[in-house]
Amino acid sequence: MTAASLQLRFDPAPSGWKALIRPGTVQAFSRAFRVQMGLPADGPVILSGHQAELWHPGILAKHLAAAALATKVGGAAAWLVVDHDVPHEIVLRSPARDAEGRLIRKKLPLLSEADAARASGWIGPIAPAAWSAADAALPTLAARLEAIHAALGAAKGEKNWAAQVTAATQRLLPPGVPVLTPVFSTRMRQTDLFRAAVQAMARDPVGAIASYNNAARVAPDAELRPLDAAKGELPLWRIDARGTRKRVLASELTGEIKGGASRDNTAFDGLMPRALLMTALLRLAGCEIFVHGVGGFVYDRAMEQWHRDWLGTALEPVTGGSGGGMLAPMVLASATLRLPLDAKGVPEPGAIRAALWRAHHARHDPSDPSVSDVAAATRKRELVAMIQERKQRGESPAAEFRALQDVLEAYRRRHAETLERLSHDATALRAQSAQAGVIDDRTWSFALHEPAAIVALQDAIRAACC
Numbered sequence: 001m002t003a004a005s006l007q008l009r010f011d012p013a014p015s016g017w018k019a020l021i022r023p024g025t026v027q028a029f030s031r032a033f034r035v036q037m038g039l040p041a042d043g044p045v046i047l048s049g050h051q052a053e054l055w056h057p058g059i060l061a062k063h064l065a066a067a068a069l070a071t072k073v074g075g076a077a078a079w080l081v082v083d084h085d086v087p088h089e090i091v092l093r094s095p096a097r098d099a100e101g102r103l104i105r106k107k108l109p110l111l112s113e114a115d116a117a118r119a120s121g122w123i124g125p126i127a128p129a130a131w132s133a134a135d136a137a138l139p140t141l142a143a144r145l146e147a148i149h150a151a152l153g154a155a156k157g158e159k160n161w162a163a164q165v166t167a168a169t170q171r172l173l174p175p176g177v178p179v180l181t182p183v184f185s186t187r188m189r190q191t192d193l194f195r196a197a198v199q200a201m202a203r204d205p206v207g208a209i210a211s212y213n214n215a216a217r218v219a220p221d222a223e224l225r226p227l228d229a230a231k232g233e234l235p236l237w238r239i240d241a242r243g244t245r246k247r248v249l250a251s252e253l254t255g256e257i258k259g260g261a262s263r264d265n266t267a268f269d270g271l272m273p274r275a276l277l278m279t280a281l282l283r284l285a286g287c288e289i290f291v292h293g294v295g296g297f298v299y300d301r302a303m304e305q306w307h308r309d310w311l312g313t314a315l316e317p318v319t320g321g322s323g324g325g326m327l328a329p330m331v332l333a334s335a336t337l338r339l340p341l342d343a344k345g346v347p348e349p350g351a352i353r354a355a356l357w358r359a360h361h362a363r364h365d366p367s368d369p370s371v372s373d374v375a376a377a378t379r380k381r382e383l384v385a386m387i388q389e390r391k392q393r394g395e396s397p398a399a400e401f402r403a404l405q406d407v408l409e410a411y412r413r414r415h416a417e418t419l420e421r422l423s424h425d426a427t428a429l430r431a432q433s434a435q436a437g438v439i440d441d442r443t444w445s446f447a448l449h450e451p452a453a454i455v456a457l458q459d460a461i462r463a464a465c466c
Contacts, residue, residue, distance in 0.1 A: 049080025065333035083121030083162035122243025205250035211310035
């Protein structure tokens with residue numbers, strides 16, 4: 001693994017991680033939540049997680065950072081398996097070569113199309129079909145695919161797909177890479193804290209929805225879809241016996257929930273939190289530090305706003321703290337690791353994008369360095385200014401616009417050879433963009449990488465944490 005193939009990002013810096021641990025003992029509501037979730041209840045907990053997948057190295061970096069941080073602060077690390085989410089991919093992608101030797105993405109089947117819309121905790125385990133590696137893009141991939149196939153096969157006795165892929169992932173970690181305690185998100189529906197949050201939303205749906213949507217607006221980088229306030233949409237899923245998810249409306253929550261139903265009441269059956277509510281409860285009661293990737297680190301800023309605006313106060317009857325208790329801080333850990341694919345003269349994606357932009361820009365801008373037609377560029381600027389002036393005065397710029405088109409047409413005739421060459425070069429590079437994307441892809445499963453590369457990633461993360 002070369003330095004160029006690895007990128008790490010931590011925020012805040014690891015040197016300050018120990019200071020993030022909250023002082024004092026675990027509060028009663030937090031201890032109860034951890035016991036009900038299956039999390040360690042004594043000592044600091046470092047938590048991270050993801051959907052049940054054969055993760056790419058960027059996700060694995062969270063796992064490795066959580067383990068390293070737990071060692072640093074003397075705590076326990078756990079991994080949340082979001083098994084109430086649907087699978088993001090139902091195939092295993094692997095780089096291969098077509099009949100002409102071009103790099104392509106090969107899709108090896110895992111799940112059926114019918115499973116794509118079901119929560120992974122409701123999908124049955126699979127007996128993986130045999131995969132061919134005859135066209136693999138790297139000689140090492142045959143062994144890696146065989147290892148993945150064997151790991152999934154060894155875990156086919158697990159209760160569902162989420163548990164199977166989690167067990168397989170643990171088997172695929174190289175020796176020396178720690179296995180974190182898996183905790184499944186579906187256990188959250190059994191917790192007092194989740195049910196208290198549902199009850200609070202049932203009693204004040206208007207406040208819950210308005211504050212959630214306000215948080216989405218003040219954190220636009222999170223790209224969160226606002227809740228449908230007119231319909232009374234809440235940040236909850238209801239999952240049926242088949243694993244099909246549907247959004248939950250406030251009108252669907254029963255009077256038993258509003259009145260304070262007991263933990264074993266069937267009124268809560270099938271209810272599960274959506275992303276912001278899930279991470280809010282985990283950071284409120286489940287851990288001392290939460291390790292996010294880039295996406296989660298962004299959207300959880302919106303969650304923090306929602307907690308300040310409404311959720312924290314709504315949960316005060318349970319937490320007993322001012323503002324509903326303090327959220328555990330989050331740490332961002334991200335890494336990029338690419339497979340050592342032979343480029344064979346394939347340009348980098350950035351070079352392709354630059355060539356495409358240059359061909360387009362030179363055709364429309366005479367000042368482009370590839371052409372540098374000073375007279376045409378000057379006349380274009382004059383006409384553009386005149387067009388804007390006409391529009392500001394409420395007059396038609398039709399004459400100036402036609403003159404501008406005449407200038408550009410004459411410019412293109414004078415420099416036809418140069419513009420044609422730029423277009424030809426861009427077209428040739430565009431044809432290689434698919435191969436460039438395969439080479440640049442950072443989302444191949446970590447299990448396709450050689451174990452030595454994963455150990456080197458772990459060593460780099462551990463070194464950064466010290």
